[in-house]
Amino acid sequence: MTSPAWLTVLTTTDSEEKARLLARGVVEARLAACVQISAPVISVYRWENAVETTQEWQLLLKTTAERYEELEAHLQEAHDYDTPEIIAIPVVRGSAGYLGWVSAETAPVTSPSPVTSERPGIPDTPGGS
Numbered sequence: 001m002t003s004p005a006w007l008t009v010l011t012t013t014d015s016e017e018k019a020r021l022l023a024r025g026v027v028e029a030r031l032a033a034c035v036q037i038s039a040p041v042i043s044v045y046r047w048e049n050a051v052e053t054t055q056e057w058q059l060l061l062k063t064t065a066e067r068y069e070e071l072e073a074h075l076q077e078a079h080d081y082d083t084p085e086i087i088a089i090p091v092v093r094g095s096a097g098y099l100g101w102v103s104a105e106t107a108p109v110t111s112p113s114p115v116t117s118e119r120p121g122i123p124d125t126p127g128g129s
Contacts, residue, residue, distance in 0.1 A: 004065060004090035004092060005064060005065055005099075005103070006062070006063070006064055006065065006091035006094065007062075007063050007064070007065055007089065007090060008061065008062060008089045008091060009032070009060075009061040009068070009071060009072075009086065009087065009088050009089070010059070010060060010085060010086075010089070011058075011059050011061070011075055011079070011085050011086050012041070012056040012058050012084075013057055013059070013079065013080075013084075014054065014055070014056055014081075016057055018080070019037045019059055020037065022035075022059060022078055022079070023035035023059060025078055026074060030106050030107070030109065031061075031063060031067050031070055031071040031074055031106065032061040032062055032067075032071060032106065033062050033101060033102040033105035034062045035059050035061045035062070037057055037058070037059055038057065038058040038060070040055045040056065040057060041055070041057070041058050042054070042055060042056075043055075043056045063102065067106045072086055072088075
């Protein structure tokens with residue numbers, strides 16, 4: 001079985017403002033094509049031997065498997081939780097158009113090639129000097 005090419009990554013944070021900052025950061029860095037922020041959710045979890053209940057904002061990040069490692073590192077660095085939830089769920093099917101868009105929007109931007117002509121900006125012409 002081949003690995004999925006696309007992922008939906010989940011994370012949470014404790015305020016809408018932080019959720020928006022995380023979302024904008026990963027989209028600007030082309031690590032996610034899209035991030036959806038869900039209205040506050042209630043999380044119940046065990047932390048340091050106590051059961052906690054907190055209000056959080058959940059983020060669903062759409063990315064490619066190729067960009068996952070960089071996305072995870074970015075989230076770890078930008079997040080203020082000691083142990084942020086970062087879970088990748090494989091996308092096993094989706095519309096070709098949407099998945100193509102996710103791939104295009106998360107592709108690393110390459111620098112333009114340097115001009116090799118002795119006359120920058122002027123294309124070489126046959127028979128010209």
